Amino acid sequence: MPAPPPPDLASLSLAEIARLAEEDRLPPVESWNPAHCGDSEMRIARDGIWYHQGSPIGRAPMVRLFSTILRREPDGRFVLVTPVEKLDIEVEDAPFTAVEMKAEGEGEAMKLAFRLNTGDLLTAGPGHALRFEEREDGPRPYLHVRRGLEALIARPVYYELAEIALTNGSAPPGVWSNGAFFALEPQA
Structure with missing residues (x-):
């Protein structure tokens, strides 16, 4: 019997996403x-x-x-x-790709959930940190998945993150999720 299709991320609350994860x-x-x-x-x-x-x-x-x-x-x-x-x-780069994102809340109360190309659901935060690298071909955003495995954040999802970072007024520009702040600038 085939596995059921993954639920639609947009229709789930962040609490439901956390429970499923x-x-x-x-x-x-x-x-x-x-x-x-x-x-x-x-x-x-x-x-x-x-x-x-x-x-x-x-x-x-x-x-x-x-x-x-x-x-x-x-x-x-x-x-x-x-x-x-x-x-x-x-x-070649990261073993997973974050292909979809859902944001709830504002400022420090914001929570960001991601769907990976494998169907996995994660909420960014202290256990699933976001990090950003600057490369010759532009910024490369990543999400920690588990035990040293990361997801490369797909370009359209990165643009959503950048829009949130630029509109929330933080300095440096960044995003909050589950009480953790992630600057969109590459970390040294």
Whole structure:
């Protein structure tokens, strides 16, 4: 039976988003330490598309499943890990992409929720920090997802963040979410 489609972010309250995120249990990949078995022949492109042997993985439930066993190693490598095997996976930028955002409240009371390309829902805050890098091709915004894994914030979503930052009057320009302030300028 196919997985039900994810709920529409715009129709959910932030409390409902937080509840759904809390209910989404993940495997304990941080406690699995199998021997390294090789390369998965998989790649996550900068735009968030997952590939296997050069072909896009077209089934969203498969991508979602693989994303739950993704781990970042202390040396910075990305691996897919199960209790019995560990395989390298190439990640061009960040393993996830934040593709949609919902804002509620104003100023310090604001909360920002994000939907990832895998369907995961997160609320930015102390446990899911926003950070910004300046690169040759422009600003690159990220959202911490879990255990060293980040989501690149899609350009249209970044523009929504920038609009909030420019209209809220903060200096430096930034956004609040769950009581934490995130400056839109790159951190040194």
